[in-house]
Amino acid sequence: MNRTGLVLALLSAVLFGASTPFAKLLLGDMSAQMAAGLLYLGSGLGLAVVLGARAALRLPSHDEAPLTRADLPCLLGVIATSGVAGPLLLMAGLARSDAASASLLLNMESIATLLIAWVVFRENVDRRLLVGAACIVLGAGVLSWQGHAAVAPGALYIIAACVCWGIDNNLSGRLSAADPVRIAMLKGVVAGSVNLCAALVLQHARMPGAAVVAAAGGIGFLGYGVSLVAFMLGLRHLGAARTGAYFALAPFIGAVVSVVLFHAHDLGRLAVAGAFMAVGLWLHLSERHDHEHEHTVMAHTHRHVHDEHHQHEHGPDDPVGEPHTHHHVHTRLVHSHPHYPDLHHRHDHDGDGHSHDPDHTHGPDGHTHAA
Incomplete structure (x- = not known):
């Protein structure tokens, strides 16, 4: 975790x-x-x-996304x-x-x-x-x-x-x-x-x-x-x-x-x-949350490193070095690992906001679950 x-x-x-x-x-x-x-x-x-x-x-290590x-x-x-x-x-x-x-x-x-x-x-x-x-x-x-x-x-x-x-x-x-x-x-x-x-x-x-x-x-x-x-x-x-x-x-x-x-x-x-x-x-x-889940396509701006959730191409004006902050697009990804409902894991389990597994806790942000 x-x-x-x-x-x-x-x-x-x-x-x-x-x-x-x-x-x-x-x-x-x-x-x-x-x-x-x-x-x-x-x-x-x-x-x-x-x-x-x-x-x-x-x-540069303290660059953060601006308020909009x-x-x-x-x-x-x-x-x-x-x-x-x-x-x-x-x-x-x-x-x-x-x-x-x-x-x-x-x-x-x-x-x-x-x-x-x-x-x-x-x-x-x-x-x-x-x-x-x-x-x-x-x-x-x-x-x-x-x-x-x-x-x-x-x-x-x-x-x-x-x-x-x-x-x-x-x-x-x-x-x-x-x-x-x-x-x-x-x-x-x-x-x-x-x-x-x-x-x-x-x-x-x-x-x-x-x-x-x-x-x-x-x-x-x-x-x-x-x-x-x-x-x-x-x-x-x-x-x-x-x-x-x-x-x-x-x-x-x-x-x-x-x-x-x-x-x-x-x-x-x-x-x-x-x-x-x-x-x-x-x-x-002591909660543990681990299951297969799907990330849908999403675009946003925040400070990040190129981990498994951030595999994207850089333009000529994007910053070098890591961590860095710029607008980026997440492609569809299906995988399984322990996770919290962070910026990239706030998803429902069945599309209606209710979990079939009573030990799962999530919040909506446009992500959906693999069945």
Whole structure:
């Protein structure tokens, strides 16, 4: 299976998970909306510096497909859900929850990603993924339940943030062939500016001190910016549902950091919830998908090497060396190998979007299956 995608998804999870407890530390000095604005501005401005350095050094190995006008609707949806609403809801939830429980509740993002992919975008979901999702939901329930039909006050805010990120993950899958650094930079700058202006104008908030602003920028750059770039690259290799499943490691990282930072109590409840979530994560990660399938003719632009899926002729203006980026055409290919629903393997099994094999999971992109 795709080790590159696995490493990228896990890197994204580690960076984001570790950032959550540190983000909670900021809430003592500012409002939730101010924190969301500074975190995302730090992400966007940091990645803008990366883009500038990349252009100045003219590194051909970092060439990526540009964004096009057709990408605009998905890009706006990504910015609105994940860049504006998601961080604000997370900060509101963190202000009403202990950091360890909040970190583990972020596992709900993988569930939201899977359900939206299945219900809205018509991707097939197998029994293994559904059972894993149920385990993660049980774990989240253990964390949020406070007895007598009461739910932790911050839990609903955090779950709503996870729904926003689930929408974002599915929309980002449609953008995964384009430059992930540019997408993450745009999201950070726009979303950070919106939240910061809202805090200053609507809430009449004051800017915190320079040290706090710098800390928020650093946390945002690593935990939101670099993490998002790694996640976008993971989507390219693994597809939305599986990248979201690997990303479910993030709350465990956040919980461990929270125990160290805040000396979290009620470790028994955290252990029970973590056990449920660990089983769910294992079910997601242990999937194997291998069968004969057909690639139909398709043309697109993305960064690639000349592997078995990229056997094409080059024109005089196409770049030399690998990996490289240019418009290319895939010819019909029928073969069998282990694969994820990456850019080249998002296919149905019978033409109607439903799998005859309950252990197959795919999403539509114009590919069809060999019977």
